[in-house]
Amino acid sequence: MMISRRHFMQAGMAAAAITGAPGAWSRLAAQQALTQDQLLQFDTFGNVSLIHITDIHAQAVPIYFREPAINIGVGEAAGVVPHLVGAELRALAGIAEGSPMDHALTPDDFVALARAYGRMGGLDRIATVVNAIRADRPDALLLDGGDTWQGSLTALRTAGSDMVAAMNALGVEAMTSHWEYTLGIERVTEIVETELAFPFLGANVFDATWDEPALQPYQMFERGGTQVAVIGQAFPYTPIANPSWMFPDLSFGVREERMAQVVAEARAAGAEVVVVLSHNGFDVDRRMAGNVPGIDVILTGHTHDALPFPVQVGQTHLIASGSHGKFLSRVDLDVRDGGVQGLRHKLIPIFSDVIAPDPEMAALVAAARAPFADELSEVIGQTDTLLFRRGNFNGTWDDLICQALLSEREAEIALSPGFRWGASVLPGQDITREDIFNATAMTYPEAYRTEMTGETLKLVLEDVADNLFHPDPYYQQGGDMVRVGGMGYRIDVGATQGQRISDMTLLATGEPIDPTRAYVVAGWASVNEGTEGPPIWDVLEAYIARRGTVAVPPNDSVIVEGI
Amino acid sequence: MFERREVLALGLGAAALTILPRAAWAAADEAVQAFTGGAEMADTGVTLTAPEIAENGNTVPISVSAPGAEEVTILADGNPNPEVATFKFGPLAGSHEASTRIRLAETQDVIAIARMPDGSFARAVQNVKVTIGGCGG
Numbered sequence: 270m271m272i273s274r275r276h277f278m279q280a281g282m283a284a285a286a287i288t289g290a291p292g293a294w295s296r297l298a299a300q301q302a303l304t305q306d307q308l309l310q311f312d313t314f315g316n317v318s319l320i321h322i323t324d325i326h327a328q329a330v331p332i333y334f335r336e337p338a339i340n341i342g343v344g345e346a347a348g349v350v351p352h353l354v355g356a357e358l359r360a361l362a363g364i365a366e367g368s369p370m371d372h373a374l375t376p377d378d379f380v381a382l383a384r385a386y387g388r389m390g391g392l393d394r395i396a397t398v399v400n401a402i403r404a405d406r407p408d409a410l411l412l413d414g415g416d417t418w419q420g421s422l423t424a425l426r427t428a429g430s431d432m433v434a435a436m437n438a439l440g441v442e443a444m445t446s447h448w449e450y451t452l453g454i455e456r457v458t459e460i461v462e463t464e465l466a467f468p469f470l471g472a473n474v475f476d477a478t479w480d481e482p483a484l485q486p487y488q489m490f491e492r493g494g495t496q497v498a499v500i501g502q503a504f505p506y507t508p509i510a511n512p513s514w515m516f517p518d519l520s521f522g523v524r525e526e527r528m529a530q531v532v533a534e535a536r537a538a539g540a541e542v543v544v545v546l547s548h549n550g551f552d553v554d555r556r557m558a559g560n561v562p563g564i565d566v567i568l569t570g571h572t573h574d575a576l577p578f579p580v581q582v583g584q585t586h587l588i589a590s591g592s593h594g595k596f597l598s599r600v601d602l603d604v605r606d607g608g609v610q611g612l613r614h615k616l617i618p619i620f621s622d623v624i625a626p627d628p629e630m631a632a633l634v635a636a637a638r639a640p641f642a643d644e645l646s647e648v649i650g651q652t653d654t655l656l657f658r659r660g661n662f663n664g665t666w667d668d669l670i671c672q673a674l675l676s677e678r679e680a681e682i683a684l685s686p687g688f689r690w691g692a693s694v695l696p697g698q699d700i701t702r703e704d705i706f707n708a709t710a711m712t713y714p715e716a717y718r719t720e721m722t723g724e725t726l727k728l729v730l731e732d733v734a735d736n737l738f739h740p741d742p743y744y745q746q747g748g749d750m751v752r753v754g755g756m757g758y759r760i761d762v763g764a765t766q767g768q769r770i771s772d773m774t775l776l777a778t779g780e781p782i783d784p785t786r787a788y789v790v791a792g793w794a795s796v797n798e799g800t801e802g803p804p805i806w807d808v809l810e811a812y813i814a815r816r817g818t819v820a821v822p823p824n825d826s827v828i829v830e831g832i
Numbered sequence: 833m834f835e836r837r838e839v840l841a842l843g844l845g846a847a848a849l850t851i852l853p854r855a856a857w858a859a860a861d862e863a864v865q866a867f868t869g870g871a872e873m874a875d876t877g878v879t880l881t882a883p884e885i886a887e888n889g890n891t892v893p894i895s896v897s898a899p900g901a902e903e904v905t906i907l908a909d910g911n912p913n914p915e916v917a918t919f920k921f922g923p924l925a926g927s928h929e930a931s932t933r934i935r936l937a938e939t940q941d942v943i944a945i946a947r948m949p950d951g952s953f954a955r956a957v958q959n960v961k962v963t964i965g966g967c968g969g
Contacts, residue, residue: 480893480931508887509963520893522883732964743884744961766939 303369303386303623309401314613315603316493317542318406320399322441323414323570324592324690326448327424327432329634331388331621332692332707334593336575337659338376341762341832344740346552351574351589362577373595373618374575380655380695386620390594392435392634393626394619398597399439400627406601408492412499413441414570414590415548418460419448420690422706423641428456430464431637437466438633443488445470447504447511447548447571451712454516470501470546472531477520486531489538495604498535502528502547504571506746512713514798523553523743525560532563541604544568550747551589558582565609566600572747573659573689577616586612593692595619645703650813652700653820658691658708661737662750662760662829665821666691666708670793670805671754672821673812678718678802680791681775682726682756687733687749688794700813705806709793714804716793724784727770730758735766753826756782763831776826860909860943867905867918867945868953877954878904878946886936889962895931898946898954904930910940936962 342352353361355375364370372382373389402409413436418429429452436444446469449457461469472486487500505523508516532543543564547554550572558567564585575591579600590598596616603611638645658664667685674683691708694700721729729751736746750760759772773782782788793805813819878898886892896904896919906916919930934942939961946954 477887506885509885513887520887522885522887526881729964735961736963739961741884744959746885 303620305624308617311599311615313405314601317602317604318409319600320402320409320411321568321588321590321598323590324416324573325594326416326420326690328390328593329392331391332593333383333388334595335376335379335657335693339661341661343738350576351551383695387622389621390619391621393631394621394624395594395597396439396627396630397624398617402599410490410492411441412546412568413444414546414568415444415446416448419451419711421710422645422703423638425710428452433460433464435633441467443468443470443499445501445503445546445548447507450507450516451511471503472500473521473524473527474503475520477518483519487535495541496539497542498540500531500545502545502549504548510746512796529561536563541607542609552742554587555582556742558585579614647702648699649702649810650700651818652694653818654696656694659689662827663752663824667752668821668824669819670809671752673809674791675754677808677812678791680789682788682790683754684792685752686794687751689749705809709806713794715800715802716805716808717795717800717802718791720787721790722787723782730770731767734769738762757826759828761831860907860914863907863915871953873953873955878944878956880944880956880958882942882958882960885961885963889936891933892936893933896944897929899928901928901946902949903947905945907943908936908940910938936960938962
């Protein structure tokens, strides 16, 4: 089979065709220029359609979300997508500066373009797009890559129920998982057995005691006159990156040989198309695509990358559909003569001011939010600077969280985990309680206060850095670097574990960190059972409320080398 | 299982990662020498399955498969005592596979060496990372 025949990339994102100087546009002009028809335009192809959403992080209503300015790839991922940001990504994808797709995919001129193009995402807009695709191709297969039940106040308060009900209503047909387990295994089991209307797939999820499969590995779907196998792959390092005591009997791992076995099993059962619905992270999926034969499409997730084109490895196409409901991918396949003969793809940006809300989903989301309306809308303060999370080393949300930890917990050094979820807040906007929870809502929020020696702090930084910058993607965990307040350091990304971190400095005094001295450290989201402290959202809220208006200065306390 | 996992509290987990004397490597080399007598080892013939990153360094599941082998030894080159286990397969063995759980003190290579009936050896190695964890997302 010729590679070129398979690689039918949908030419030109409709959105990218818009030109002009959007920074100067009025909101109305931007909305008039973009239309729902343009965003949905797709020349239906072949006989099977896949619809992919992933890493929504419980964002049921439209949000702002700034993509990273620093997203370093190492080893085979150095200098290639998804590790191209800003101008490099625009150049590769043929995206005009200041265009809607530029705003959706890059952090450049974020505030001005956000004001022009408005918020993105929202389950009611996603429902409109799904319904439109299904009007075109009624048996289009809708798949959710996971990280769906965590990340908002309402999902936390309802233990995921609001999102489960919404995804059932959306017509999702299979999902895989990661943060789902942080609801605790009893709740996950309850949802899967009694609430979820579709399979919860995970070929790499095993019983820890007996090392036997714990979840359904794949589901076969008959679509377009052919058999499509969808294999689930949960986040391999869930028990390491998240508290394993919340799901003590489950074991994960990449388990490449298991994937090969399940692919073979699905093929033997008659699958003409094999799709992996993955939460591995893009670089892990790229490696897996090269090592495991027989996979046609990997719908990637976890690392929150959005790509306007598929990445092909051998005969496998990798699709990256972003996060927080900002995008949805449509993949049409021409399946004939026992296999996939061609593929057409489009990354559809969910511009919430352009795509009409689906009334039924809008009503469902509104009803789920109603009991919490007062709490969600309470204004805690204002921000003078953009609050965002993404970036390998810091983001203003975590800078603010670290400031709050240092101040409220009277610490010398603050640590905030390198999560990639959390919506952005524009300068001049109110910070509501909903905004605070969008950056912090999870089930192990205790803001601890403890002592660590300088040596331990270095060990922590080295350990996390290796999880991010190990040259072999199978040894990476896919988050970002732990954020540090009160301490600066230098990092050599290309060095080996134990050698990357140097020049650790206590910012308050400018003195080098003493390996033998104990420092008072505050942080949150410890994976250890029995961690004590107030929830991080209370710490953050108290700090913002006292300050009234916050401004986060540029962070130059991390010096990066070796790229 | 539960209480052993709790031992991996941040401070303790970190303490457990402090660098062991690399004398352990020398011990592993000696164990390889003792098993093979210094013979060459092929890269194929034995398959070692181990996690890339251990979920719990105190109990890491590993398995080996070496069709036709008479004996397979497992070494952990960063442990104070690198010799983990040796499996012997008789002539009537239906399969030449074995699984066990091992304790790894730190990030290190796990090595499986198979001795074949003709006296040749095969070797497989995998690095297993023992990590503090807690910041993925």
